[in-house]
Amino acid sequence: MSATEYPRLDVIAVGAHPDDVEIACGGTLAQLVRQGYQVGIIDLTDGEPTPNSPGPEVRFAEAQKAAATLGVQVRVQLDLPNRRLFDTFEARVMLAKEFRKYRPRLVLGFGDKTPLASPDHWQAMQITDAAIFYARLTKWDEYFDGLPVHTISAHLYYSLGFGNLQLPEGAGHLVVDISETLQTKLDAVRCYATQFANVKEFIFERIRAAAMHDGTAAGYDAGEVFTSTRTLGTRDLVHFLFGQAPGDEPRKPPVR
Numbered sequence: 001m002s003a004t005e006y007p008r009l010d011v012i013a014v015g016a017h018p019d020d021v022e023i024a025c026g027g028t029l030a031q032l033v034r035q036g037y038q039v040g041i042i043d044l045t046d047g048e049p050t051p052n053s054p055g056p057e058v059r060f061a062e063a064q065k066a067a068a069t070l071g072v073q074v075r076v077q078l079d080l081p082n083r084r085l086f087d088t089f090e091a092r093v094m095l096a097k098e099f100r101k102y103r104p105r106l107v108l109g110f111g112d113k114t115p116l117a118s119p120d121h122w123q124a125m126q127i128t129d130a131a132i133f134y135a136r137l138t139k140w141d142e143y144f145d146g147l148p149v150h151t152i153s154a155h156l157y158y159s160l161g162f163g164n165l166q167l168p169e170g171a172g173h174l175v176v177d178i179s180e181t182l183q184t185k186l187d188a189v190r191c192y193a194t195q196f197a198n199v200k201e202f203i204f205e206r207i208r209a210a211a212m213h214d215g216t217a218a219g220y221d222a223g224e225v226f227t228s229t230r231t232l233g234t235r236d237l238v239h240f241l242f243g244q245a246p247g248d249e250p251r252k253p254p255v256r
């Protein structure tokens with residue numbers, strides 16, 4: 001098997017269950033696609049069983065529809081067990097293989113526990129952290145079907161946190177402007193009819209409110225928060241602040 005059989009992706013978002021990444025960072029994924037980047041989603045489990053779903057086939061179809069709504073190029077579903085997800089060697093290797101296949105520059109993953117919700121989320125964070133490391137380890141080919149090593153350059157944490165006013169711990173927070181893709185995000189979450197539509201209709205107002213709150217903090221109509229695992233730095237302060245190169249017309253920062 002060779003990595004070149006798989007399309008190279010710029011960004012991969014990893015969730016424990018189908019719908020995790022849509023809720024946490026669906027607006028950002030849709031925005032990245034609009035900007036021309038290659039984007040993928042990896043669900044560690046099929047998310048089943050759940051109370052109102054008739055079965056994994058229906059849930060899988062919902063996930064495919066949500067991926068199409070966001071416009072992402074690849075969605076992979078691993079067969080690790082829902083509700084019994086644990087950070088094991090085998091789970092780490094399974095995810096690291098996907099990183100070696102699709103060779104992303106940036107990985108978005110869980111950044112905190114979700115008390116009162118699924119403990120799979122915390123395990124997914126541990127698995128993702130480890131798999132990013134495993135993806136680049138040499139002299140270990142026997143565990144990775146001969147897939148070549150791949151070094152991931154950046155790793156950001158996302159948050160599902162509706163139940164906490166604190167930002168997740170980390171070395172820096174940033175907000176991605178999802179003003180143009182908030183509706184796409186909501187449409188993608190709505191694809192999970194067995195999880196939310198009719199059953200938990202309130203979730204859509206909460207997602208919208210959280211996006212407006214987070215976006216406002218950075219001067220946008222809507223946003224999604226990420227936590228950098230490392231302190232963010234720049235060699236070009238003007239480009240960092242204004243997204244422009246030397247010689248471009250001066251632009252104001254995005255504060256209204």
Ligand SMILES: [Zn+2]
Nearest residue numbers: 016017020118
């Ligand atoms: Zn979940």
